[in-house]
Amino acid sequence: MSSEPMIPMVDTLAWHGLIQKELKQAATRVLDSGRYLMGEEVAAFEREVGEFLQASKAVSCANGTDALILALSAAGLGPGDEVITTPFTFFATAEAIVRVGATPVFVDIEPETFNVNPVLIQEAISERTRAVLVVHLFGLPARIQEIQLLCEERSLLLIEDCAQSFGASVNDKMTGTVGDLGCFSFFPSKNLGGFGDGGLVTAKTESMAEQLRVLRNHGSRIQYQHECVGYNSRLDEMQAALLRVKLKHISRYNEERKKVAEYYRSCLQGMDILLPAGQEHVYHQFTLLTDQRDQLKECLSREGISSAIYYPMPLHLQPVFKGLPMRQDLFVAEQVAQHCLSLPIFPGMQSSQVSRVAETVSGFFSQEKEDSTYWLAGAIS
Ligand SMILES: Cc1ncc(COP(=O)(O)O)c(C=O)c1O
Structure with missing residues (x-):
């Protein structure tokens, strides 16, 4: 037995040590504002994170699992649709597919990268396949550009699960901006970890982003008018303010x-x-x-x-x-x-x-x- 102090997988206090002052200032700003949902902090965070990722659109939400569910719903996926994905990932990836009523079809991974094997995606496509949900596991991008070409050729949607890959890139393109939609988690241990739960979806088009905004807010664009059944999945002002601090670093x-x-x-x-x-x-x-x-x-x-x-x-x-x-x-x-x-x-x-x-x-x-x-x-x- 060692007498040395335990080394944890992640030490959030050591991580945040140098920015405590900035974090406290941001938290105080939110407390003093009296506004805790859908305010200026969320709007600023969406703008800043979108700029960092060079994403056309960025829509925040309550967590990474919801980011996947919102993306799949906004893409119109549901019963009868198959979504090809990896079996070697956190449960939420496939859970989200099932949650919207679609069926996950697993294809094997590459032993060298732990990411999905593009050749095997091709073999798994059926007439019911509508989308490929790629995970960039452990921070290493999957072979996303090859997969994108395949999706284009076969008219499939490409959704990226970037819960573990914030800031990773392929040929200077950030993960989450190659496919049609990118899904991020701000769970505290993630590369951009928050102080509770948080999530984000990046989208290529304004129409998709608008659909995401409606879905995350009970299917509503105008207060008390509901055009579809959505979710209550908002990032709160406190998370947004604290994430803005961490985003700078x-x-x-x-x-x-x-x-x-x-x-x-x-x-x-x-x-x-x-x-x-x-x-x-x-x-x-x-x-x-x-x-x-x-x-x-x-x-x-x-x-x-x-x-x-x-x-x-x-x-x-x-x-x-x-x-x-x-x-x-x-x-x-x-x-x-x-x-x-x-x-x-x-x-x-x-x-x-x-x-x-x-x-x-x-x-x-x-x-x-x-x-x-x-x-x-x-x-x-
Ligand atoms: C690959 C992957 N996808 C999705 C999620 C879900 O994110 P969250 O915990 O924010 O719901 C995680 C979180 O662990 C993850 O690692």
């Missing part, structure tokens, strides 16, 4: 995450990462694969270091999705779920913490049997 935060990842990689020798050209990874997670996963997790825990399994069960194996149509074998997702382990990574992580994690992991592998292996997310060979 997001590039630095993502740089800090990259530095931690670079250090981890430099200690795990022979595992240099080769990202596909033009890709900007923002390391929401630093995840490795190893056939000694449980032993490594135990070893880290003995040393007072947190680690997490994202995700232990792919979605097609979840009890609730047992009856879904299966178009293909999802072997890679199953393997990855059995071998993945994420290490602590967050802005504000001290260099002594980073080296303690890296030394413990490399020490573990150097003591293991010769045949023990490990790989890193994004290590394209």
Whole structure:
């Protein structure tokens, strides 16, 4: 057992340490304004976040799950429609598809990136397919431009789940702006993490953005007139004001995450990462694969270091999705779920913490049997 203080997966207090004053000023501004919903802070946040992402339109909402539900609803998806997606993601991705009445069709992932395999998307398209919902998992963009071409060719909608990829880009285009709609989460641990729940949808067109605004507000454009059944899904003024503060620092935060990842990689020798050209990874997670996963997790825990399994069960194996149509074998997702382990990574992580994690992991592998292996997310060979 280590006598050192525990290293958490994310330490929000360390992360926010340098901006406490700015955060308190923003919170006080909202308290003093007396306006808590749909006011100036939300309008300013939508404008500023849209500029940062270079998105045509940005519509905020209550959380990332709602962002997906609103996007799928605004796109008109519902019963009888199939949406192709990945089985290796947080539950909300597929939950949102089912929530609007459509059917998720899972296709397998690439072992190198943990993201959906574009070739397999093509194979899963049926006459009922209406959309592809791509997840940029752990901060690494999926092969979105290839998928966009495919969607264009086959007249499918492309929706991006960017809950874990705020600030990631492909050829200078931010994730969330390649497809028709992009869905973001501001859950506290996310790259742009808020102080409670929050979400956002980016849209290519004003008509889609308007539909999102109506849907998030009970299907209403004019007070007490309801043109459709919508949702109550608004970002509040306090979240917007605090997120505006963090947005100013997001590039630095993502740089800090990259530095931690670079250090981890430099200690795990022979595992240099080769990202596909033009890709900007923002390391929401630093995840490795190893056939000694449980032993490594135990070893880290003995040393007072947190680690997490994202995700232990792919979605097609979840009890609730047992009856879904299966178009293909999802072997890679199953393997990855059995071998993945994420290490602590967050802005504000001290260099002594980073080296303690890296030394413990490399020490573990150097003591293991010769045949023990490990790989890193994004290590394209
Ligand atoms: C890939 C993915 N999609 C969607 C969500 C849902 O976001 P929220 O928790 O804000 O509803 C998350 C959050 O963990 C996520 O990681």
